[in-house]
Amino acid sequence: MQASIDIHCHIMPGVDDGSPDVETSLKMLKIAEKNGIEHIILTPHHKPMHHNVSPDHNKKYTAGLQEIAIKNGINVKLYSGNEIYYSDETFDELTSGRICTLAGSDYALVEFHPTNPYKAIHNAIYQVQAAGFIPILAHVERYSDMVSHSSYVEELVDMGCYIQVNASSIMGKYGFGISHFTKKLLKNRLVHFVATDAHDTDKRAPLLADCRDFISKKFGQDYSDRLLWNNPMSVIRGEMI
Numbered sequence: 001m002q003a004s005i006d007i008h009c010h011i012m013p014g015v016d017d018g019s020p021d022v023e024t025s026l027k028m029l030k031i032a033e034k035n036g037i038e039h040i041i042l043t044p045h046h047k048p049m050h051h052n053v054s055p056d057h058n059k060k061y062t063a064g065l066q067e068i069a070i071k072n073g074i075n076v077k078l079y080s081g082n083e084i085y086y087s088d089e090t091f092d093e094l095t096s097g098r099i100c101t102l103a104g105s106d107y108a109l110v111e112f113h114p115t116n117p118y119k120a121i122h123n124a125i126y127q128v129q130a131a132g133f134i135p136i137l138a139h140v141e142r143y144s145d146m147v148s149h150s151s152y153v154e155e156l157v158d159m160g161c162y163i164q165v166n167a168s169s170i171m172g173k174y175g176f177g178i179s180h181f182t183k184k185l186l187k188n189r190l191v192h193f194v195a196t197d198a199h200d201t202d203k204r205a206p207l208l209a210d211c212r213d214f215i216s217k218k219f220g221q222d223y224s225d226r227l228l229w230n231n232p233m234s235v236i237r238g239e240m241i
């Protein structure tokens with residue numbers, strides 16, 4: 001089993017549309033551990049006009065779940081984070097510390113509405129950088145404008161944005177077209193992170209093992225290690241990729 005790190009996971013109980021309770025989170029942790037996941041960054045949604053979990057509570061809940069994991073003999077290390085739904089507030093929220101970056105680093109996981117035009121995504125990524133943070137675009141395969149123009153992904157990478165893809169998308173859960181797109185990006189080394197974006201124990205479980213094997217076989221062990229261990233570890237350590 002190859003060890004992995006998951007930088008995008010809705011395992012924090014009772015705060016968003018992810019795990020509803022501690023029991024589910026515990027089951028998700030067990031699934032993650034079986035998948036070779038040794039570190040997880042908890043990324044509850046942070047959305048405009050929503051009751052978001054504050055950074056203080058985020059850290060408290062992460063520590064609480066870590067304690068429960070240890071008590072249950074689960075050897076997975078947990079860190080605080082957010083999946084930031086980009087809005088006009090994001091710049092101020094980031095600079096004033098009202099959002100959790102990934103594991104306290106300068107890396108910020110940012111998502112958009114699936115139909116947001118590329119221009120809006122591009123401008124938003126620039127704003128995150130202007131605020132002094134390093135953007136990671138969450139599940140790039142979900143934005144229709146990006147899927148139909150893969151050169152846009154290249155443009156974002158060129159401007160210093162990092163790209164995250166969901167493991168389930170690579171493995172074909174969202175159809176051939178999406179899977180094909182993610183493989184094209186992998187082939188062109190335009191992906192920096194593969195994560196679970198897990199929400200539950202069933203349809204959106206924290207599965208990485210099969211995807212990790214697939215990437216190793218198809219795109220090489222070295223790239224697989226970078227996507228699922230080295231780059232995520234750089235985020236946890238607050239180092240440059």
Ligand SMILES: [Fe+2]
Nearest residue numbers: 008010083197
């Ligand atoms: Fe997510």
